[in-house]
Every structure is written in C-alpha cells, then in structure tokens.
Amino acid sequence: MSTSQLVFFGLAFATLFSAVLVIAARNPINSAMSLVATFLFLAAIYAQLLAHTIAVLQVLVYAGAIMVLFLFVIMLLSLTHLGDPTPPPALHQVVGGVAAVAVLAGLVVAIWRWHEMAPVGRAREGLLRFGTLEQVGGLLYTRWLLPFEAVSLLLLVAMVGAVVVAKPRI
Amino acid sequence: MPPIPNLTAADFLPLWPAVVLSLAGMVLLLSEVFLKATEREGESVRTYQAVFTVGAAVLAGGLALSLTFEPARAVFLAFAVLDPFSSFITAVACLGLALTALLSDGFLRQRQAERGEFYALLLFATAGMSLLALSNELIMLFVSLEVMSISTYALAAYLRRGPRPTEAGFKYFILGAFSSALFLYGAALLYSASGTTHLAGLASELGRIFADPSSDRRLVVYCGMALVAAGLAFKVAAVPFHMWAPDVYEGAPTPVTALMSVGVKAASFAALVRVFLAIGRHVEPQVPVLLFSTLAILTMVLGNLLALPQRNVKRMLAYSSISHAGYLLVGVTALFVPQARAGLPGVTVLAAGTRADQADALRAILFYLLTYTVTAVGAFGVVGALERREDETRGFGWDVDRFSGLAQRRPGWAVAMAAFMLSLGGIPPLAGFMGKLLVFRAAVDSGLLMLVVVGVLTSAVGAYYYLRVVVYMFMRPPPEQATLAPHQWGTEVALAVTAAAVVLLGVAPGLVTRWLGPAGHLFGQ
Numbered sequence: 169m170s171t172s173q174l175v176f177f178g179l180a181f182a183t184l185f186s187a188v189l190v191i192a193a194r195n196p197i198n199s200a201m202s203l204v205a206t207f208l209f210l211a212a213i214y215a216q217l218l219a220h221t222i223a224v225l226q227v228l229v230y231a232g233a234i235m236v237l238f239l240f241v242i243m244l245l246s247l248t249h250l251g252d253p254t255p256p257p258a259l260h261q262v263v264g265g266v267a268a269v270a271v272l273a274g275l276v277v278a279i280w281r282w283h284e285m286a287p288v289g290r291a292r293e294g295l296l297r298f299g300t301l302e303q304v305g306g307l308l309y310t311r312w313l314l315p316f317e318a319v320s321l322l323l324l325v326a327m328v329g330a331v332v333v334a335k336p337r338i
Numbered sequence: 339m340p341p342i343p344n345l346t347a348a349d350f351l352p353l354w355p356a357v358v359l360s361l362a363g364m365v366l367l368l369s370e371v372f373l374k375a376t377e378r379e380g381e382s383v384r385t386y387q388a389v390f391t392v393g394a395a396v397l398a399g400g401l402a403l404s405l406t407f408e409p410a411r412a413v414f415l416a417f418a419v420l421d422p423f424s425s426f427i428t429a430v431a432c433l434g435l436a437l438t439a440l441l442s443d444g445f446l447r448q449r450q451a452e453r454g455e456f457y458a459l460l461l462f463a464t465a466g467m468s469l470l471a472l473s474n475e476l477i478m479l480f481v482s483l484e485v486m487s488i489s490t491y492a493l494a495a496y497l498r499r500g501p502r503p504t505e506a507g508f509k510y511f512i513l514g515a516f517s518s519a520l521f522l523y524g525a526a527l528l529y530s531a532s533g534t535t536h537l538a539g540l541a542s543e544l545g546r547i548f549a550d551p552s553s554d555r556r557l558v559v560y561c562g563m564a565l566v567a568a569g570l571a572f573k574v575a576a577v578p579f580h581m582w583a584p585d586v587y588e589g590a591p592t593p594v595t596a597l598m599s600v601g602v603k604a605a606s607f608a609a610l611v612r613v614f615l616a617i618g619r620h621v622e623p624q625v626p627v628l629l630f631s632t633l634a635i636l637t638m639v640l641g642n643l644l645a646l647p648q649r650n651v652k653r654m655l656a657y658s659s660i661s662h663a664g665y666l667l668v669g670v671t672a673l674f675v676p677q678a679r680a681g682l683p684g685v686t687v688l689a690a691g692t693r694a695d696q697a698d699a700l701r702a703i704l705f706y707l708l709t710y711t712v713t714a715v716g717a718f719g720v721v722g723a724l725e726r727r728e729d730e731t732r733g734f735g736w737d738v739d740r741f742s743g744l745a746q747r748r749p750g751w752a753v754a755m756a757a758f759m760l761s762l763g764g765i766p767p768l769a770g771f772m773g774k775l776l777v778f779r780a781a782v783d784s785g786l787l788m789l790v791v792v793g794v795l796t797s798a799v800g801a802y803y804y805l806r807v808v809v810y811m812f813m814r815p816p817p818e819q820a821t822l823a824p825h826q827w828g829t830e831v832a833l834a835v836t837a838a839a840v841v842l843l844g845v846a847p848g849l850v851t852r853w854l855g856p857a858g859h860l861f862g863q
Contacts, residue, residue, distance in 0.1 A: 278557035282531075310340045314417040318469060318481040321360055325462045325485055328367065329492030332455050333507070 176216060183209040196242045200235065207231040219299035349413045352405060352420040355398040355428045356468040359435075362394030363461035370454035384452040388443035388828055391457045392436045395464070399432030402468070406853075410861040412474060416536055419474045421861040426704050426854070427471035427608040430711055434601040435464040437715040437832045442593040444826025445722050451497055459496075460597065463489035467605035471612075474861070476525040476535040479609055483521070483573070486605060487514050490598055494590040506589025513572065513582040521569025527562030528617065531555045537616035544620040560625065563617060567629060570613070573606035574663045577636040584644075587656035592722030595652070599659040599718070600711040607666055607707065611700070615673065615860060623676045630671040631684050635792050637664030642796040645803050649738045652721055654803055655714070658762055661800060662710055668789045669706065669777040672699040675784040685785040697858025698783065702776035704857050708850065709761070709773035709843050716836030717758040720751055723829050724822075741807055743816025750830075752811045754837040761840045763804040764797045769843035776851075 186209060189202035207230045214223040257265070297303055308316050350357075366387055402425045410421035438460060446452045466486030473479035491514060495507025529535050532543035547553045568579060575583040587595045618626035641661030648654035673696055675685060724740055745752040761770035774797065778790045843850060 274557075275561055278561045282554045282558050306340050310343055311415055312417075312477075313343065313345075314414045315475070315478045315481050318478060318485065321462070321465065322481055322485045322488065324364075325459070325466075325489050325492075328455055328458060328462070329488050332453075332459065332492045333495050 172216065176213070179209050179213050179216065183213065197239075200238050200242060203238070204231050204235050207235070214299075217299070221299055221301050221304045223299075343415055345414065351408065352413060352418055352424065352472050353469075354405075355402045355432065356465040358398040358401060359394060359432075359461045359465035359468065362390065362398075363458040363465070366390060366454045366458045366461070384447075384454075385443060385828075387452065387454055387457045388439045391439035391461060394461060395432045395436035395439065398464075398468070399429045399436070402426070402428035402432060406856060410859055412538070412861060416538060417475045417478050418472045419861040420472070421859060422856040423611075423700060423704070423858075423860045424471040424608065426857045427604055427707070428468040430604050430704070430707055431464050431467040431471075431601045433708075434597055434604070434711050434715060435460060437712075437719070437836060438593050438597040438601075440828040440832035440835075441596060441715070441719045441722055442591075443828035444823075445591065445593050445725075445829070447826070448823060449497065456493070456496060459489045459493050463493065463597065464601060467601050470605045471608040473609070474537050474612070476529070476537070476540075476613075479613070480518070480522060480525065483606075483609065484518060486602060487518065487573070490594070490602060493594040494586055494598070496594065497591045502589040503591075504589075506586045509582050510586040510590075517569045517572030517579070519569075520565050520572070524562045524565025524567075524569060527558055527565065531558045531562065537613065541616040541620060544617055548620050548622070556621075559617075559621065563614075563621070563625075564629075566613060566617075567610075567633075570606055570610045571633060574603050574610065574666075575660050576633050576663050576667060577640045577660065580637070580641070580660045583660055584653050584656040587659065588650070588653050592652070592718050592725055595656075596715045596718035596722075599655075599714050600707075603659070603663065603666075604707045604711065607670070607703065611670060611673065611703070612860065614670075618674055619676075623674070624682050626674040627671060627682055627685065630667055630674060631786065631789055634664050634667035634671055634789055637661065637667055638792055638796045639664075642799045646799065648803065651738055651741070651807060652718075654738075654807075655717055655721065658800070658804075659714065661796065662714075662762075664796075665774060665777055665793055666703060666706055666710075668781050668786065668793055669699050669703040671786055671789060672702075672777075672780045672784040675786065684788045695858075696860075699777075699780040700858045700860060701851070701854045702773075702780045704854055705847070705851060706773035706777050709769035709840075712836045712839040712843065713758050713761045713770055716754060716833060716840065717762065719829060719832050719836065720755040720758070723751065723826070723833075726823075738807060738810050739817070741810040742814040744811040747816055747822060751833065754833045755811060756808045757837050757840050759804040759807050761844065763801040765801065767841075767844045769840045769847075772844050772847045776847075 183206055186202045186205035190199050190206060193199040193202060207226060211223040211226040211231070214220075214226060369387075405420065405425040406422040406429075408420055408422075408425075410419070412418070413420050439457060442456065442460070443452075446456065463486050466482050466484075466489060469482035470479065470486055473482050491507065491511045494510045495503065498504045498507065525535065528540060531547065532540050534540055534543060544559060547555050547559060572579040572582075587599065590598065614626060614630075638661055641657055641664055645654050645657030645661065648657060675682065724744075741755075744755070757768060761768035764770045764774045774793070778793060781790050781793075
C-alpha cells in the first residue's frame with residue numbers, strides 16, 4: 169500500500185467516524201462539533217484529490233459560516249431536555265434498515281469488483297493544475313456557462329423561498 | 339485557460355421560454371415594491387399579478403410551441419437540446435401554470451394571502467421545469483431539478499395556518515432533499531464509470547462498457563442507474579417512493595397541489611425519459627424493462643388500492659395522482675422493449691412486425707400528460723373552490739360529504755367535476771380515456787400484455803372511488819346550512835377551459851395528436 173493510499177484510508181476512516189458521532193451524540197453541541205470535524209476531514213480528502221479550491225471553500229463555507237449558524241440555533245433553542253430513550257424500532261424501521269444495508273452492500277461489492285478506478289487517463293502535469301482557482305474559474309465561465317447561469321436562478325429562487333417560508337404569517 | 343466558446347443566437351433559442359418565465363417572475367417581485375401601503379392591503383389590486391402570470395405563461399407556451407417546428411439538435415456546447423419533445427413538455431408546463439394562476443387568484447383573495455412572491459415562485463418553478471425538459475447533461479439536469487423543487491418546497495409551505503400545512507412543507511422539503519441526494523449519488527457513480535456527465539458521451543461510453551464482456555464496471559453502472567431511477571421516481575411519486583405525496587398534496591394550498599401534480603410530474607417524466615433513453619439502451623435489455631415494469635405495476639396497484647378507502651377527496655386525488663404515474667410508467671416501459679424481444683420478462687410476442695416504434699410511445703406519454711394536466715387541474719380547482727378557511731386550521735381533513743347535492747347548489751361546478759372524475763377514471767368519451775388508450779396501445783404493440791392487463795383492471799378499481807364523488811354530487815341532498823364561497827372569475831374561467839378541454843380532447847383527439855407528430859423525436863435517438 170502506497171503512502172497516499174494510507175493517508176486516504178486514515179482520512180476516510182476519520183470522516184466516517186466523526187459522521188457517525190454526529191448522529192450518535194446525545195448532546196447537540198457534541199453533534200455539531202463532530203460535524204465540524206467531518207467537514208475538515210472531507211476538506212483534507214478534497215485536497216488530496218488535488219481539488220484545492222473545493223477544499224478551501226469547504227472549510228470557509230461549511231466549517232466556518234454554516235457551522236456558526238448551526239451553533240447559534242442550538243444556543244438560542246437552549247436544548248436542555250434531551251428526549252426520552254429511543255423506543256424499540258417499528259417493523260417499517262427494521263425493513264428500512266435492512267434495505268439500506270443491502271444498498272450499501274451492493275455499492276461496496278460494485279466498487280470492490282472494479283479494479284482500475286481512474287476512468288480518465290489524465291496526464292500527471294495536467295492533474296497538478298487541475299483544482300486551482302484559475303482552472304475552476306476558467307471552466308465555469310467558458311464550457312460550463314449554462315449550468316453556471318442556471319445556478320444563479322437557483323440562488324434567487326432559494327432566497328425568495330427562504331423569505332417566504334420565514335415570514336411569520338401570510 | 340479553456341477556449342472561449344463560440345455561442346450564437348441559435349444556441350439560446352430553446353432557453354427563451356425559461357427566460358421569459360424567470361424575467362416575468364423578477365418583474366412581479368419588483369412590482370410589489372411599488373405598491374402603495376393602502377393598495378397593499380386593498381382587495382382587488384393584486385389581480386394584475388394573476389393576469390400577468392397568465393400572460394407570461396401564454397407567451398412562454400407560445401414560444402415553446404413555435405420551437406417544435408425547429409429541427410432537433412444539441413445546443414449550447416451540448417448542455418441543452420432543442421427538440422420537439424422538450425418544447426411540448428414546456429408547453430404543457432406553461433398550460434398548467436396558466437390554469438394554476440387563474441385558480442390561485444380567487445383562492446388567495448379569499449384568504450387575504452395575495453403576494454407577488456407566490457406568483458413569482460410559480461413562474462420560477464415553471465422555468466425550472468422548462469430547463470429540466472431540455473437538459474442534456476447531468477449537472478445541468480440536477481440544477482434545473484433543484485430550481486423546480488425548491489420553488490415548490492416554498493410554495494407548499496406558503497400558507498401555514500395550522501399543523502397540516504406546516505407538516506406538508508417540512509415533509510416535502512426533507513424527503514425532496516433526500517431524493518435529490520440519491521439522484522446526485524447515482525450521477526456521481528455514472529460519471530466515475532464513464533468519465534463524462536454529458537448524456538450523449540455517457541451513452542457511447544456505456545455502449546463500450548457493455549460490449550466488452552470482461553468489463554468490471556457493469557455493477558457500478560447498475561448501481562448508478564438504480565440510484566438515479568430512485569431519485570427521479572421520488573419526484574414523480576412512483577411506489578415505493580410515494581410516501582410523501584398524500585400528506586404533501588393534502589397540506590399544500592390547493593392551487594399549488596394542482597401544479598405539483600401536473601407540472602412537476604410532467605417535467606420529471608421528461609427527465610426520466612431523457613436520462614434512461616441515453617443510459618438504458620446500452621445495458622442488458624431486460625434490466626430497464628424489469629425496472630420500469632416493476633415500478634409501473636406497484637404504482638398502479640397500490641395507488642388505486644390506497645385511494646379506495648379515502649373519504650377525503652383531496653387525499654383521494656393525491657393517490658389518484660400516484661396511480662396515474664403508474665399508467666405513465668407503462669408507456670415508459672414500452673420505450674425500452676428492444677426489437678428482439680425473446681427472453682424478456684413480462685413481454686409476450688404477439689406477432690412479428692407489430693412493434694410500434696419508440697416515437698409512438700413518446701407521443702402517447704405526451705398526450706397522456708396533456709390530458710392529465712387539464713383533468714387534474716380542473717379537479718383540484720373544484721376542490722379548492724369548495725374548500726373553507728377553517729379546513730386548514732383545524733387538524734382535520736375534509737369529507738366527500740362536502741360534495742353532497744352540489745348539482746343543485748352549483749350545477750356548473752357539479753357537471754365539470756363529474757367530467758373530471760370520469761376522465762380520471764378513464765371512461766369514454768373523455769380525455770382520460772384517450773390518454774389511457776394511446777398508452778396501452780403502445781404497450782400492447784411492444785408486447786407488454788401483462789402490464790396492460792394490470793392497467794385495465796386497476797382502472798376498473800379506480801372507477802369506484804371516482805364515481806363515489808359523482809354519486810354524492812348528484813344523488814345526495816344538500817346539507818342544511820351549506821355556505822358556498824362567492825364566485826371568483828379566475829376559478830370560473832379555469833374550470834370552463836379545463837372542462838371544455840377534457841371533452842374536446844376525448845371527442846376529437848386528432849386536434850392535438852396531429853401536432854404531436856414530430857414530438858416522437860427525441861434528440862440523439
């Protein structure tokens with residue numbers, strides 16, 4: 169196993185572990201903090217994939233801005249009552265859980281059986297400049313112009329929708 | 339730096355309907371600012387918003403119809419297509435938008451909830467539907483899907499007076515976000531297997547993978563396909579991904595429910611057809627046939643059976659909407675039956691040479707979507723007109739009893755509602771019957787006898803709960819202290835138009851099917 173593989177598996181394990189902690193933690197603050205850890209480890213994986221821009225954005229936007237909002241909400245709600253212990257799972261929850269595990273198993277088998285994981289035979293020197301801000305920006309404003317413009321409509325819709333939903337009474 | 343692409347005016351041609359719709363939405367948002375405070379509280383000033391929306395919808399729909407005469411081609415660096423199929427879907431979505439706006443005017447005025455944002459979100463949602471119908475690339479498709487979905491999430495939570503609408507908005511948002519994630523994961527797997535997100539490139543790469551018997555990527559492709567199918571099946575509310583539909587349809591404002599059941603469904607079906615025609619025809623042929631016929635049978639059977647015990651008409655119409663997705667899936671299955679049909683599950687070969695071409699199935703799906711649009715909007719329109727404000731605040735749905743004796747109180751509405759119910763049940767000579775006939779004929783021609791038998795049997799089951807509404811309207815005495823909402827011109831116009839269309843499409847379907855000729859052509863097929 170090469171060094172980069174070792175680093176990747178370490179990061180992947182850490183990501184999954186902190187992601188599980190997010191849903192397993194009983195205290196919402198612990199949950200939010202594990203989410204920050206998940207975002208940071210994910211950012212490290214992006215950086216390892218040479219997507220530097222995405223890694224920086226991940227830290228700035230998710231681990232920074234969005235998490236602050238999360239923590240504000242948790243603090244304002246001041247959740248002291250942590251709820252009753254979970255009731256035994258109902259039948260549909262068991263069936264759903266089994267189905268979810270089956271989907272996961274299918275995905276694991278599918279990816280396990282697939283040996284060469286790089287479909288695009290990119291040259292090494294091309295990869296080194298692959299995730300830079302210049303490259304991403306250049307692609308966004310040339311080839312990916314139409315989806316980029318569609319995203320601007322999406323942001324407008326999200327903003328108007330958020331205002332409509334946040335209005336106390338219509 | 340990648341080279342600057344050389345775009346011409348022709349590249350923007352298919353985007354015009356979406357541009358018109360989104361510009362109209364922005365104008366409405368801004369116009370709200372210029373209303374004086376007195377006018378803002380006033381009664382009828384805001385009718386201009388509904389009229390403006392209808393105007394924009396008619397303009398965009400007309401543009402879309404004029405685009406159907408253009409030859410099919412890929413535009414905008416192959417991110418979008420200009421083909422008659424997508425233009426017709428846009429036109430159907432615009433029709434749904436215009437009718438919804440007419441219904442909304444009276445509905446919102448009764449509740450003192452007229453706001454420019456409501457109509458703006460309707461317009462943005464329709465722009466998303468138009469973009470979704472013409473996307474030819476998975477990321478573009480996903481962004482358009484989200485434009486459409488996020489507008490409808492906000493619209494579903496627009497009137498939050500009571501627990502039920504709040505639940506509807508929340509449920510729709512959470513489950514919708516979940517289904518988008520499924521779609522995205524599937525798209526990522528398809529990209530990792532093929533190295534491209536363009537549907538055309540994806541198709542040729544999958545062709546190469548499946549031509550090579552030793553390829554180790556097949557399972558990944560199937561996983562991606564299954565996840566993409568699950569994501570889109572959520573949007574069209576196909577069983578077993580239908581759980582959200584009854585609660586959301588019941589809790590959302592009734593005009594929004596109408597748009598969700600027609601426009602969202604039509605655009606999602608367009609995306610489903612386009613994605614699967616690209617990826618489904620290069621994999622082993624029994625896989626898509628098995629996938630879609632299972633979905634179709636489950637949806638038809640469960641949608642109709644679950645609608646049977648419903649006395650709440652809005653909820654019954656939600657289950658009916660699910661079952662109609664099942665009939666449409668029969669048409670979709672027919673698209674994937676290849677020329678050589680031996681050994682396929684559920685396919686009975688009747689005689690050589692009876693195979694309808696794919697174009698027939700596509701035309702049948704489009705015609706069905708059109709008939710369902712006019713019928714369902716009309717039915718939800720009557721439901722909305724009878725709805726009272728306290729229905730939303732009390733945590734209690736409303737009963738079929740509300741329809742008792744409607745024939746004596748409002749004969750026009752009763753006759754229109756009867757037409758919609760019979761059309762939904764597929765009873766000749768109304769529009770719903772012609773739609774089912776065309777879809778089932780395409781399926782029989784492809785040898786899908788099993789599916790057609792299930793379809794016909796479940797429609798017979800459906801007749802029971804549709805006719806119950808008719809019986810209540812015409813054969814039960816009206817309740818003692820019946821108060822009815824005053825007449826609203828928008829509702830009356832919408833009901834008149836839809837009722838006329840339901841009869842016309844049933845009696846003279848040739849008026850439309852003649853136009854649908856080129857729509858059987860999907861770019862790249």
